[in-house]
Amino acid sequence: MRTPGLADGTTRQRQADTRLIAVLCFTVYLATAGGQPAPALYPAVSRDFGISSAIVGQLSTVGMFTGIVMTLSLAPLSDVFGRKRMILAGLFASLLGGLLSAIAPSFVALLLVRLFVGAGFAGITPSVYALIADRFNGRTRATAIGAVTSCLSLGGILTNVIMTQMAALTSWRGSVWLYVGMAASGTVALFFLLPADAPLVKLERGGVRALFGRGMFAPLEDGPTRALIGSNIMRSLHWFAMITYLSSLFSDVYGVGIAQIGFLSLLTSVGYVVGVNISSRCIPRFGPQRVNVWANALAFPLLLLETGLLAPLPIMLVFAMAYHACMGAGYATQQTLLLAVTPARRRGKTTGLNAATVQVGGVAASLLGGVVIHTLGYRWLGPALAWSGVAAAVWVMRGVAERTGRVGDIEIEDEGVAAVAVTAQPGAATGSAK
Numbered sequence: 001m002r003t004p005g006l007a008d009g010t011t012r013q014r015q016a017d018t019r020l021i022a023v024l025c026f027t028v029y030l031a032t033a034g035g036q037p038a039p040a041l042y043p044a045v046s047r048d049f050g051i052s053s054a055i056v057g058q059l060s061t062v063g064m065f066t067g068i069v070m071t072l073s074l075a076p077l078s079d080v081f082g083r084k085r086m087i088l089a090g091l092f093a094s095l096l097g098g099l100l101s102a103i104a105p106s107f108v109a110l111l112l113v114r115l116f117v118g119a120g121f122a123g124i125t126p127s128v129y130a131l132i133a134d135r136f137n138g139r140t141r142a143t144a145i146g147a148v149t150s151c152l153s154l155g156g157i158l159t160n161v162i163m164t165q166m167a168a169l170t171s172w173r174g175s176v177w178l179y180v181g182m183a184a185s186g187t188v189a190l191f192f193l194l195p196a197d198a199p200l201v202k203l204e205r206g207g208v209r210a211l212f213g214r215g216m217f218a219p220l221e222d223g224p225t226r227a228l229i230g231s232n233i234m235r236s237l238h239w240f241a242m243i244t245y246l247s248s249l250f251s252d253v254y255g256v257g258i259a260q261i262g263f264l265s266l267l268t269s270v271g272y273v274v275g276v277n278i279s280s281r282c283i284p285r286f287g288p289q290r291v292n293v294w295a296n297a298l299a300f301p302l303l304l305l306e307t308g309l310l311a312p313l314p315i316m317l318v319f320a321m322a323y324h325a326c327m328g329a330g331y332a333t334q335q336t337l338l339l340a341v342t343p344a345r346r347r348g349k350t351t352g353l354n355a356a357t358v359q360v361g362g363v364a365a366s367l368l369g370g371v372v373i374h375t376l377g378y379r380w381l382g383p384a385l386a387w388s389g390v391a392a393a394v395w396v397m398r399g400v401a402e403r404t405g406r407v408g409d410i411e412i413e414d415e416g417v418a419a420v421a422v423t424a425q426p427g428a429a430t431g432s433a434k
Contacts, residue, residue: 097114
């Protein structure tokens with residue numbers, strides 16, 4: 001027989017968890033909306049400034065390059081000043097980037113504004129994942145990771161659709177102004193909705209050097225963390241190349257108009273959300289490591305098919321949706337594994353380092369993608385980077401093992417969920433770190 005008071009308390013806690021997850025989903029949506037033209041608008045920006053799509057694609061390159069520096073600098077501060085403060089600071093930076101993008105007089109000015117957009121994303125996303133690990137355990141944490149990861153993709157989907165329709169009615173600048181209004185109201189709302197949190201690390205004498213010196217890379221001393229971050233770099237090599245130039249491929253190869261590109265991006269990106277949800281159902285049965293390896297390995301043939309064949313548009317969309325599903329499953333399981341091996345006091349630093357190194361792969365992907373398209377054409381975009389999918393799978397397969405039980409501060413009770421353990425390094429299975 002259940003105690004009424006206990007049942008009521010459990011219900012209230014569940015409702016509170018659901019509200020917080022919804023708030024965090026809205027937060028990452030604002031982060032992914034960014035403060036500059038969405039990739040679906042790159043063809044419009046290309047025509048406005050009279051430059052090629054490959055050059056406009058370097059908006060993503062510059063954004064990720066600045067994001068690397070900003071993430072390494074800002075993410076560890078969430079351990080010192082608290083997650084909420086860093087999230088709000090990131091939202092303000094994105095808002096400022098949106099204002100400057102809307103009035104940018106040239107493409108060079110638009111590139112420079114990416115400094116603010118990169119700082120915004122760097123302050124938001126790692127802090128959100130660290131907050132999830134701080135607030136939730138077990139299945140609730142897995143649910144939160146899945147929901148936020150889905151919204152990371154949905155943010156891009158909705159942004160592509162909304163901004164392309166606004167651009168069709170006005171211009172790409174009009175779509176950026178729309179984001180500015182949304183970001184301003186959202187930042188004010190999140191000031192009241194995000195929970196206050198206390199710093200986990202006290203900055204003492206010599207602490208700055210620990211945060212920003214060699215200490216920034218301390219998480220890489222842990223074997224599984226190193227494997228997971230390395231795998232993420234490999235995955236980002238093909239992922240960022242595909243999402244950066246997919247809209248240009250629709251426009252240049254298939255002759256799709258600007259208004260329709262947003263809906264096609266929505267259709268393909270739905271696969272990402274489907275992949276996240278499939279992975280959450282497969283984890284209890286197969287474990288996150290196995291699901292991660294499968295998702296990364298399947299990207300190889302799908303990359304060959306998506307652009308290598310340049311099949312009729314309906315068939316190409318099927319390949320693209322399947323590829324996006326693999327990427328959604330891969331990212332969700334990677335975050336689950338990474339948070340499982342990271343102690344609370346280093347979550348900001350580790351998630352920031354992970355985000356920064358992923359953007360290293362993103363910078364390389366945008367550059368390589370532009371070179372491949374310019375020299376060989378769109379047909380070779382997927383095949384030229386498909387090898388990185390295999391590399392991502394091998395890295396996790398060799399660097400991370402699984403078992404059932406207690407790992408780090410995640411208690412797996414009777415859910416049957418496989419958690420991460422380390423086979424080669426003593427103490428790493430409990431999230432120990434120097």
